[in-house]
Amino acid sequence: MSDKPPLRETPTEGVDISDDILRYRALVDSMNEGFAVVDKKNVFSYVNKRFSDMLGYAPSAMIGFKxxxxxxxxxxxxxxxxxxxxxxxxxxxxxxxWTSKTGEGVPTIVSGAPLIDHKDRHRGSFAVILDMTAFKEAEEALARSEARYKTLVEKPLQGVTVIQNSRYAYVNQAFADMVGYSVDEILEMTSEEGWGLVHPDDKSKLLEYAADRREGRPTPTQYEYRFIKKDGALLFVEAFSSLIEYDGERALEILIIDRTEREEAEAKQRETENLYRALIETSPDAITLTDLEGNIIMANKQALKMHGCETEDELLGKASIEMIAPGDRELAIANLQKTLTEGAIRDVEYNMIRYDGTEFPVEMSASLLRDSNGQPKAFMGVLRDITKRKHADSQLKTSTDALGRSELKYRTLAEQSMQGLTILNDNGFAYTNSAFADLVGYEVEDLLAMSLEQAWDLIHPDDVDLLKEKMPGGKEDNLQTSSFEIRLLRKDGELRWVENFTNRVEYEGTPAIQTVFVDVTHAKKAEKDVRAAKDIAHLYQDLMGHDITNQLQVILNSATLMRSATEDTIKDSFLDIIDEAVSRCARLIGEARATEQLMVVPMEEKSLNLAAAGCIRAISSRVKADFDTSFSAQDAMINADEYLELLISNLLMNAVEHNPREDKRVWVKLQEQEDAFVLSIADNGPGITNASKAGIFDMSRRFGGLGLHQSKQITDKYGGEITVVDRVAGDHSQGTKFKIRFPRPRRKSNKSS
Known part of the structure; x- marks a missing residue:
């Protein structure tokens, strides 16, 4: 395009600018806004440089044109x-x-006024022109951002409410459906009517939480209570709350998950679970156990990582108060005393000190553990590193003005959620919040750059088919009212169990799948630990009630007969029987205690080849049997601990001790599978009937010996599987074969996006 508009070839002769305008020419030439003067025929007689720059012309190229x-x-x-x-x-x-030189539209606001001469005649006009391009672009961006976050909140699977000034300021449709009211009915409720939705037995607890928040005292962010639905039915819910700013005022955001079905199922098991409630009350990132003086006696892997330690020895015996920043130690001592007297504290924030001396913020809950007599025994602390959450809170506060009030309320509801939240479309992740990024160990930017195939790689291979069946559009498209559990693979190779809720939504104009992820890893581990503890308790009870009791009866009977014996040789024979019974008791106790520390010993990568070969050499040197070995897997590395050799030795000795044949033979094979290594140990003994195989690892049925039960416990800890079959298929009399499947260690992910 030329310097002059294409609509005219010859400029119209201009008019002189009025004396008043000329007097201020220096001023208008330097204005940040555009300025122009036209004559009574609407022909430009003056434009300042700011206005001509808006349209991409020189001032001289505009003067004289209409x-x-x-x-x-x-x-x-x-x-x-x-x-x-x-x-x-x-x-x-x-x-x-206006139409610029390049043909693009330039939005402006024009403030025009008439030019009148001394005879009150109209001589033209002048105007100030304000460029609105940047404002229009910001307005459009804000509208798009608001729409994105509105989708996250308005179409979730779980209830979302915002409580402000003791009333519902916002509820989504999912919450309204839960309680059986419409959204408008809930928003019109008075404070008293809103509290009327809460079960009377739970109202005092929630009122206490509300009072604590107003006074700035620590309050739980995760808790359970009951609603009374419109039809009178009970609704059991789990709530996750956080303080936010909503429409410029302080408010409480609550994510509500319907737990009615779970509550009804768990009610049947609650009696036995109360014994182990302290183990599964919380879902921790890190756990420490301290004695009553505050010295650390146990720390899990997450605690070591959080404190920057490589081994548990770096924390064991250390005073926990020394790991708290000096400014928070007085509060920590007061809370320790409070836990001792009240039994527990929840969601207390401290600044702690890492092993390298750096400080970081944590959120901690603690409970008092008691012994069988009800006396205080130790403290269990559950800690969560909240550095990222603090950083996110700071970033959110900084960006509030730029985002605007309307967009901010939806961003706040999504970004500050404590649960993982994703939106998946045909191209991969369209959205993910920081909570989900933390859950899988990636940065948000890395997740958003993943393809759909890479996103599916975050799901454990064994759970992919289940998830595809249950997702909207799958075989079981019923996720509006149900949930299920799957495993996620973190970037570092660690597994995380999650309960997920999935729904079909429209996001930025295209169909997508929205999913809420609730981390249940620690609850799963606690349940597994409880089962292991119960198994050990049953084993000890069984040993005392059967094996040791039998030997004590032998001792008692022999002692009674020895008193009545008159000959020394007879007395000596009874004394030998007593000695053997005492030795048998000692061996049983020793064997039972061999795995006493099984659940607390950390695991590391070990060579299955070396462990199996060493056990075979040791046992073959002291028993009479032929060992036939075949190791097709040459470098079998597995996650194990110091009990690996005990596991293999128990099975080797079982193959020899229970074989009455003179020509005892043992076959040991180590084979490689796609995702595991399989060690099999077979013998040519009398074998095990099918009826006995079914309960050989069941301690309540006592078909297997102590060594086999210990082998089962060790295998379970390694995440493996132990089975028993006939050495010759279909003929149990030809001997027995035990097979142990060890999973391969999961390597750290090499994904870059």
Missing amino acids: LTDFLDANNTKVLKANVKRRKEGISSQYELV
Whole structure:
């Protein structure tokens, strides 16, 4: 395009600018806004550089041309209506979109006024032109951002409410459906009517939490209570709450998950679970156990990682108070005393000190553990590193003004959620919050850059088919009212169990799948630990009730007979029987205690080849049997501990001790599978009937010996599987084969996006 508009070839002769305008020419030349003067024929007689720059011309290329030379048909109509008012001596302000030199529209606000000479005759007009391009772009961006976050909150699977000034300020449709009211009915409720939705037995607890929040005292962020639905039915819920700013005022956001089905199922098991409640009350990131003096006596892997330690020895015996920043130690001592007297504290924040001396913020809950007599025994602390959450809170506060109130309320509800939240479309992740990124060990940017195939790689291979069946559009498209558990694979190779809720939504104009992830890893581990503890307790009870009791009866009977014996040889024979019974008791106790520390010993990568070969050499040197070995897997590395050799030795000795044949033979094979290594140990003994195989690892049935039960416990800890079959298929009399499947260690992910 040339320097002059294409609509005219010869410029119209301009008019002189009025004396008043000329007097202030230096001022208008330096204005940040555009400024222009036209004569009574609407021909430019003056434009400042700011206005000409807006349209991409030089000032000289605009002077002498009509206003309409720079406007399209629609904007020309707007101009003419305001020019008419100008001729009547009336000023006005209106919007115009000018056509630039490149043909693009330039949105402006024009403030025009008439030029009148000393005889009150109209000589033209002048105007200040404000460029609205940046404002329009910001307005459009804000609208798009608001729409994105509105989708996350308005169409979730779980209830979302915002409580402000003791009333519901916001509820989504999912919550309204849960309690059986419409959204409008809930928003119109008074404070008293809103509290009427809560079960009377739970109201005092929630009122206490509300009072604590107003006074700035620590309150739980995760808790359970009951609603009374419109039809009178009970609704059991789990709530996750956090303080937010909503429409410029302090408010409480609550994510509500319907737990009615789970509550009804768990009610049947609650009696036995109460014995182990302290183990599964919380879902921790890190756990420490301290004695009553506050010295650390146990720390899990997450605690070591959080404190920057490589081994448990770096923490064991250390005073926990020394790991708290000096400024928070007085509060920590007070909370320790409170835990001792009240039994527990929840969600207390401290600054702690890592092993390298750096400080970081944590959220901690603690409970008092008691022994069988009800006396205080130790403290269990559950800690969560909240550095990222603190950073996110700070970032959110900084960006509040730029985002605007409407967009901010939806961003807040999504980004501050304590649960993982994703939106998946055909291209991969369209959205993920920081809670999900933390759950899988990636940065948010890395997740958003993943393809759909890479996103599926985050799911454990054994759970992919289950998830595809239950997702909207799958075989079981019923996820509006149900949930299920799967495993996620973190970037570092660690497994995380999650309960997920999935729904079909429309996100930024395209179909997508929205999923909420609740981390249940620690609850799963606690349940497994409880089962292991119960198995050990049953084993000890069984040993005392059967094996040791039998030997004590032998001792008692022999002692009674020895008193009545008159000959020394007879007395000596009874004394030998007593010695053997005492030795048998000692061996049983020793064997039972061999795995006493099984669950607390950390695991590391060990060579299954070396362990099996060493056990075979040791046992073959002291028993009479032929060992036939075949190791097709040459470098079998597994996650194990110091009990690996005990596991293999128990099975080897079982193959020899229970074989009455003179020509005892043992076959040991180590084979490689796609995701595991399999060690099999077979013998040519009398074998095990099918009826006995079914309960050989069941301690309540006592078909297997102590060594086999210990082998089962060790295998379970390694995440493996132990089975028993006939050495010759279909003929149990030809001997027995035990097979142990060890999973391969999971390597750290090499995904870069």
